[in-house]
Amino acid sequence: MFINREYELNHLEEEFLKDTARFVVIYGRRRVGKTALIEEFGRNKKDFIYYLADQQSQTQQIESFKQQIYEYTRDDFLLKMRFDDWDQFFGYLSKILPADKRLVLAVDEITYLIKSTPAFTSILQKYWDTFFSGTKIFLILSGSLVGMMLRDVLNYDSPLYGRRTSQIHLRAFDFKHASMFLERFDIEDRILLYSITGGVAKYLLLIEEDSVREFIRKKIIEKEGFFYQETIFLLSQEFKNPNVYLSILKAIALGHTKLGEISNFVGIDGKKITRYLDVLQEIGVVMRQVPVTEDPLRFRKSIYHIEDNFLDFWFRFVMPNRSRIELRDTKGLLDNVMDLMPDYASATFEDVSMEFLQGAGREGRLPAQFIHWGRWWDRENEIDVVALNRNTFDILFCECKWRSRKAGVDVIAQLLDKAPLVNWFNERRREHYAVISKGGFTKKAVEFAEERGVLLFDLKDMGEYF
The missing domain is CATH 3.40.1350.10 (Trna Endonuclease; Chain: A, domain 1)
Structure with missing residues (x-):
């Protein structure tokens, strides 16, 4: 099920029609639909190679990538080759990939490659400068760890800085487009569900129940539910030490929205807590708000709120009740959540x-x-x-x-x-x-x-x- 993303698809198609090499970076939080966008773009492309990276060793990652290249090139010698590192691998690709074809090469979840091989971006930069940039390749790099994408791919200090021809920050759907996933519900229930999942495509697709209550019961406050551990997984992937970030998000979800209130709740000095908040803003989890009539650079009494609806819901209702959920004491919890939903959804x-x-x-x-x-x-x-x-x-x-x-x-x-x-x-x-x-x-x-x-x-x- 592919919904909307017309602007992003049109942008990719416009880039595709240009004659020179293109280097497009797509980034955004997990489950938002980056892979679906790439697949939809590549659906009717004759020359299309897609590689989804994962958390394997460098050797296994190269082997997996090699298999995808083989499916396109049918180069038997490639299968027999053993590459010790990415430098050797890209060196061989520069010899066998066509220079005069509009070949789409999409590398999804590139942050896994960077994690296992920090020099990966430098190696890719070398081969972009010496080979790919002179071809008609259409290179797509996609990643879900927003902080790493900003730091290691898009930032001024990155070896890849200045190489990309465009970038797409893929965000969650607004309510109008999220509603397309929820057409069987009335407008009130759609708003309630959106207050839980936000516009994250994967989350919207997981709404299979016939009521808001059943969705919360089965998918969120049961131990086996998809969403129960989702926040821990997301933040553990994004941060090596997520504990302080967890505490900050809990503080905001519970109504401590001013800098001083967050600092007191977490127990960290205001200047230090600001650095953590800056990171959360950078990756799109938290937003600093000022009255619309004020200058954001000058106004000193700003408040913070969680921009991601799902994280806001999880920290409000799931995190404080994890012990009850672990003990499967959820009947009373479900009633309590439903009683508080009108206030939460406002x-x-x-x-x-x-x-x-x-x-x-x-x-x-x-x-x-x-x-x-x-x-x-x-x-x-x-x-x-x-x-x-x-x-x-x-x-x-x-x-x-x-x-x-x-x-x-x-x-x-x-x-x-x-x-x-x-x-x-x-x-x-x-x-x-x-x-x-x-x-x-x-x-x-x-x-x-x-x-x-x-x-x-x-x-x-x-x-x-x-």
Whole structure:
């Protein structure tokens, strides 16, 4: 099942049509769909070699790669050859691979090769410079260990720096495209499931159950469930010593979102904890947030949140209850998780609401065009979604209510009262308002909104868009 990725596929096809050698790097967290993208791109390519690396020794990796090359070249002498290292292997490839054909050579999970042979990137650079760059090869390097990909493949210090012709940072699907995996569920359950899995393709494909409750029971809080140990596996692959990172993510998931709060929870000095947070931001696990009206470089009261929905869910509900899960004492735990899901999913509902409003803007359904999107808060107040256009001085304030009862006049009135607290071009701006409510609106709220030009949306509106 291959969904979307139209932009990335189009980019690869455009690169493929060029006459010179191409060197494309694809990276992104595990399970996000990098392999599927490469396979879809190579589906109709006549000259296509795909090698999936794994955690073997260098000798075994070369043997596996050699077999894939043989399947394409049918060079019997290649099978008889024994290569002591990658230098010898690439030296032989430079003699047998065609220089005048548009050959796609895809090396997936290259970080395993770098782990077993740190000099691999230097060797590849040597043969790119002396052979591959003068051919019509289309080289793809793909990797899931984002930190290693940034450091050893893309970074300025990497031997491969300056060789790539393009790169694709493959990210999780947004809610609109994730919904394509979840069409049998209604919009409310899709939001709940997205709050657990995020837009990670593999996770979405694993949703085989008929309800959110059964999915959590079978796949997450049973010892044998796919997701139970998933976070430990992910972080152990990314970091040699994941314990501090585990503690930081647990702190954030439990609501300790300010730098000082995280530092106190983990028990590490603020300056040192910042370095760990920088790494988590670099690999796309954690995001530093500031109010959308503020300058991120100057604002000092930022907060941190876990950008990956699955990791956020796991640290909120699985990690604190691992002893119970190990003892299979999960009936009460499942009830507890389901009771807390409405509160937990409210943050995801705000993200989905922002995506919905952005889509409405593209369709011309908003009173202005907005460029910058985010949240706003001060010490006592917050507004769920605020969007700005610094060219036209338009500003949109939106409140998101993830609750079953209908939103009343008070919700709209509170939003109108909070808007003047936002200090942003106060004398010049044009203000716009919206409220998105899961439970809909009372008749009085609808009348109140119409009188004041406040846009109202509910789950039915969202379901029609998504």
